[in-house]
Amino acid sequence: MRLLVLCFITFFKYSAGQFEVPDALVEVFRPRGLRVSIPDQEGIKLFAFHAKVNEEMNGREGGTFSRDITKAKNGRWTFYDPYAKLKVGDIIYYWTYVDYFDGKNKLGYANDDLQFVVKELLEKDTSSTKAPTVTTQTTEEVTESSGCKSSPTKLGNDATCSQKVIFHEDFNSLDNNLWSPENKFAGSPDYEFVVYTTRRENLEVNDGHLKIRPVLSEDLFGKGYVDRRVDLGTNCTGVLGSLDCVQEANAFLILPPVASAQISTKNKFSFKFGKIEIRAKLPKGDWIYPELYLNPLNEPYGPDYASGQIRIAFLPGNEQLNRNLRGGCILGSSQAGRNYGMKTIKKNTGTWGDDFHVFTVVWKPDQITVSVDDTVYGNIYAPPKGFVSESHNLELGNVERWHSGTPFAPFDKEMYLTVGVGVGGHVFPDRSDGTKPWQNSDGKGQKKFYKATSQWRPSWTDASLLDVDYIKVSAL
Missing domain, CATH: 2.60.40.2140 (Beta-1,3-glucan-recognition protein, N-terminal domain)
Structure with a gap:
């Protein structure tokens, strides 16, 4: 004040x-x-x-x-x-x-x-x-x-003061002490059709803004890229020798048709409970979406979504979907697990990708609240017996470890910030109207998406990028 x-x-x-x-x-x-x-x-x-x-x-x-x-x-x-x-x-x-x-x-x-x-x-x-x-x-x-005043927010084992700003990024530069850019092929649990790179065409910081833009991989690496064998080498940030780092086209299996970028504070800044604010302009364009996440630091309850994910803001770039902003938490890879803890706010005029907005998550030991421009549009609470009691209804497996945590498990452990742009993959539910060119259960999905390039590529414009002004994390 x-x-x-x-x-x-x-x-x-x-x-x-x-x-x-x-x-x-x-x-x-x-x-x-x-x-x-x-x-x-x-x-x-x-x-x-x-x-x-x-x-x-x-x-x-x-x-x-x-x-x-x-x-x-x-x-x-x-x-x-x-x-x-x-x-x-x-x-x-x-x-x-x-x-x-x-x-x-x-x-x-x-x-x-x-x-x-x-x-x-x-x-x-x-x-x-x-x-x-x-x-x-x-x-x-x-x-x-x-x-x-003491706060439930924790930085590792360290306590902090209530309302203290514990992280503030204005993007005057990309600070290597805070951020690690990814250089790997995307994979589980979302299987986005992307290879994450550190190239300037995908990742740029200037004028106090972080800008991440998806680009056709063949525009960056040459025609026929999707049919090659590519080894990202020792610069790969995934598991060396795995599909994170080495992929080879074979029959209906092709390399990702899109190159994008993703950065995170993993092993550099993490915390438990707090208020997260991101001022950003979200990308527009078919099958593009922002990755504004809190991901579990050590995956204490298991890999992928077994340890949960908090989404600060999620918005498909498709024109017909760009009015429905979502935020909340992901409990599993099934559609039920992906939707149970997510809340939605609809914009009646224009779209959420038309301008900058402040997206906020307040993550408490027993509650997650999502808001945009100071308007709260959802609160997520655990059932009386914890999220684990919903594991059958949500088609969740291997969540017995949640019993070892609080009723709010898996959202009771340290998390770190992830910022990026994804394209395609399993984040989009299958549609029966034929407007989605792939099915999530189809192993040929990435190739079908690539073959439909002429359908979705014209929707990509100068607005098809994530533009982040600042990120602030405060103690509760």
Whole structure:
């Protein structure tokens, strides 16, 4: 909320003899903890701290760490995050802000473009200001004393503060510390008709946007590509030597007729429970769809959909289907398992792919809520005996492992972000009206899709791409 206010305030830093924002004392603790403070002075009414680690701030943005401190303690205005885990060499980019009352007016002052290099980790009892003692206080006491309310959100085994932004991607670049692009042939459980590549024609980041565009594979790799043998080699991100990495055309089996892209935060950023927001423009064009997913980190309940998937936004690009936005969770590969936890909102005029929208999922320990542009269109709850009690009705197999989890299993384990564009495959249910050129149970499906290129390719235009503005994940 403060950022909205700051946008309308003119900041001034005064020369000697007038108020200046005091220099901040930055302290980083072992094994975790970050404290930033300024000395109390008469007239200071509020202190705010905004920062990112190893990433420069984009002006006066909120940052990963963002908090207003409304009361001084022990002679200092202090921001403290007991869960921040930093290491020597990390750079904290930050700005500070103070509300100051000069006896007549309360004005706002900022200190911009600051940075602090972590050169050592302090023991909490050797710092120059008094720090909360985590080992002798309960979580509730620590969070209350530091202004941090505990959250059910977890980053691995680490707790975090309620409403804290734990991931914010503006796509000023494709950060290799956060994202891994896929280079492999698609496979189970959706069997999309795609080879994922890292080529610029498919994957591009510019002007603060991520853009993923599907392209005919023969346009990229030459005519006859679908009838070749292709080995992606050691750059393959799938299982080496498997169909992830090596495929050979044989009779009715052909290589994927479409090249696309997919990136994920697997093994780089994962979490359990939180609020996920993605501002994006979804692709238009027959049989194209966005892949905006939360996927299970370690597949603790088994492979494919046995460990579940949360869909932040799903929208077929076909003109006749582009008005029905879907979001929710997938419980299995059967049509019943794919539909049970999915919710739909229909657009009466235009389509959901016409413009940018903010797609949101709130993932709680007992509930998943989906919304678009702040309009909630679905809540998913587990039955009283858990999702496992529906396994027979949903035609789900091998879900006995769900008994070892909570009633909300499989959605009670860490997940990571996946962003991409798929084409065809099993995400589209079979149709009896002849408009879908393949059947999901037909081994020749990919070839039939390829042979129908003249039917669906004309619908692909400049709008046939996924355009992502930002992704933000916040603690509950």
